[in-house]
Amino acid sequence: MKPNIVILTGAGISQESGISTFRDSNGLWQNYDIKQVASPEAWQKNPDLVLDFYNQRRRQLLKVKPNAAHKAISELQKHFPVYVITQNVDDLHERAGNQNVLHLHGELLKVRSTKNPSLIYPWHKDLHRGDIAEDGAQLRPHIVWFGEAVPAINQAIKLTQQADIFIIVGTSMQVYPAAGLIQALPPNAQIFYIDPHPAPLNVNHHTKVIAQKSGVALPELVSQLIKKYVH
Ligand code: APR
Numbered sequence: 001m002k003p004n005i006v007i008l009t010g011a012g013i014s015q016e017s018g019i020s021t022f023r024d025s026n027g028l029w030q031n032y033d034i035k036q037v038a039s040p041e042a043w044q045k046n047p048d049l050v051l052d053f054y055n056q057r058r059r060q061l062l063k064v065k066p067n068a069a070h071k072a073i074s075e076l077q078k079h080f081p082v083y084v085i086t087q088n089v090d091d092l093h094e095r096a097g098n099q100n101v102l103h104l105h106g107e108l109l110k111v112r113s114t115k116n117p118s119l120i121y122p123w124h125k126d127l128h129r130g131d132i133a134e135d136g137a138q139l140r141p142h143i144v145w146f147g148e149a150v151p152a153i154n155q156a157i158k159l160t161q162q163a164d165i166f167i168i169v170g171t172s173m174q175v176y177p178a179a180g181l182i183q184a185l186p187p188n189a190q191i192f193y194i195d196p197h198p199a200p201l202n203v204n205h206h207t208k209v210i211a212q213k214s215g216v217a218l219p220e221l222v223s224q225l226i227k228k229y230v231h
Helices: 040-045 047-061 068-077 153-161 178-184 214-229
Strands: 005-009 082-086 101-103 106-113 120-122 139-143 165-169 190-194 206-210
Touching: 005 153, 040 047, 047 106, 047 139, 068 082, 068 214, 082 153, 101 153, 153 178, 165 214, 190 214
Parallel strands: 005 082, 005 165, 082 101, 165 190, 190 206
Antiparallel strands: 106 120, 106 139
């Protein structure tokens, strides 16, 4: 019987692709004040600053590519049922061919109407004031800002409740509700946590911490799981 695998990823899995994380030294939040670029208040107060912040990140995203960690997930998905719950807004999981990717915090390459949130559009260029949706409302980044609801969290909890193996990759586990997903794990689920500077998890589950970069550690873990359960 093959185990159900759920992978929770954070900014660390994209670090080796050249995208800076948020809380490492020289991370995004060292150079920007979250409240000024990633909150509804910021959007009200200074929309051009917010738009420029996401325009810069969107431009950078179009220049980078998935790394070995993203690719290892596609390899794993050839052999196991695997869901990816990501806090990342980049599309590197998708570009690596990962299936079943659930974005908790939105997607950088999408925008939506500020009036009707179900009007969502792919968007690869800069976004400016005056760019409007079909309902005539200003477009905004399709990103979950601090203080906003996380619509995908209920689906993420349901997936986590079915996990036999939970692989945490590249997240400081500081932002909720994402970090709280480990509380939804079944008691006998096994946790693997890949991060060069892992945070304490405070769970009773069998946990293997791998204090390494995901570009190295995740391909290794994938081949170990295939050897154990497939061959
Ligand atoms: N491989 C694996 N992990 C790495 C690597 C790497 N090459 N480089 C850094 N890391 C780890 C860091 O040690 C850190 O624990 O990635 C983690 C990044 O943590 P954060 O910068 O806090 O990013 P994340 O946990 O994804 O932040 C969660 O906060 O700002 C919000 O919405 C934003 O989704 C984001 C959320």
